[in-house]
Amino acid sequence: MGSYESTSVTETVTVTYSERTATVELNRPEALNAMNEPMLRELVNALKEITTNEDIHVVILKGKGKAFSSGGDIKMMLSSNDEADFNSLMDCISELVTTLYFMPKLTICGIHGAAAGLGLSMALATDYIIAEPESKIAMNFIGIGLVPDGGGHFFLERRLGEVRAKELIWEGKVMRAQEAFEKELIHEVASETLDQAIETKLAKWLNSPIQAMIKTKKILGEKNRPLLLKMLELEKNAQMKMRRTSDHQEGIQAFVEKRKPNFTGN
Template sequence: MLELLGDAVLQAATDPAVKVVRLGGAGRGFCSGAGLSPEDQEAKKFDAAAVLNAANRAVAALVNLPKPAVAVVHGVAAGVGVSLALGCDIVLASEKSSFLLAFTKIGLMPDGGASALVAASIGRARAMRMALLAEKLPAAEALAAGLVSSVHAADEFDVEVDRVLTALKSGPAVALRKTKQAINDATLTELNNTFARETAGQIQLLNAADFREGVASFQQRRLPAYSDV
């Protein structure tokens, strides 16, 4: 899925018919992150580096897209879903949405560029709290912190999404492109280094005892007993 998303964004980048990219979830939420049920874990016989690189590629494609990208967030944006949303230029959230970096709950660290993207959006202190304590930010708190661009009631959400998309489609393409690039160059200078740092750290953590204990405790609905130091 992440590979396909990256491909689609890269294709949109060179398609003159595409003026703006809208990114949203097809189900009840924006992106729920990785599944931790026994069935999910059994099905997930994957190459961790390949998955992490696919996530990085998709997020980088959104950030580097020479056109505006709008995240339309309803429900939960968790894990790499936070990175995908923040990789967009405008994040529109419904009042029932929430944002969660739950990685440390299972002995992992944020990935997909989240370390840089979240800190650039809400500052170091708030990013540390969100990531280290794995605290969920409801929509109103996400707006107050600066994580999202705006929050809207359910009955007004689609109207606002259409308004923003229409404004961007009819806007001055070159000016929008240069503005996006200037802001990203000023705030995300460490993004590529962050991708590399997170990928190396996450691969190490995925092979550690604390990750296995974190997943087991989640599945067994008990408190984890971490042992790595």
């Protein structure tokens, strides 16, 4: 994507600056970029730093390796049994989503491989989503007896309407990019390589009156701010309750054992 000017690397996130663009790459390829607490915190810090950089107008969000992001890290879910730790984790997720959604930049998400659960919620917080045809897209919290978090309810309801959002959440279906596009969940299926499709969109935006575009984003974002913050709080409270259910424990166990869960409604 042109000649890069600088790159900053942490343990799980790589940020590359090129002219008016910052590319944020999730960097846990060995875990399909599943988001653990260090990655979540490093993402927040990276996005906050970009937010304050007035030279950056467009942010590209990508994943390294075979997937964009398979969602929240299962090991993290198993280890965060303490209520204080859980609240801190959920607050970090909320900070990540709000920083990304409200940042005064235009944002593009490039999806390849899996974009599932929290990974999909994060993608939906961006302004424009491009996916490879064979990518797998799912809001699949239901498979482990949880509700969407990371603003999933907010973003799905805004894009799909209440009825279709509930259907998608309850079904937890894994979709290919074309189906997600037809549902208006994503904006574009890459007809060339993902990087080429991102480059085409980026070039168009960089040759547009981008300050006016950002101002429109800020106006609509401020209108939606109270609702998103309310949704995040409701998700946090609901997730705490769902984590105590037998169905969640069964869902996690079935996932680890790679079998179909036997849910009982408890």
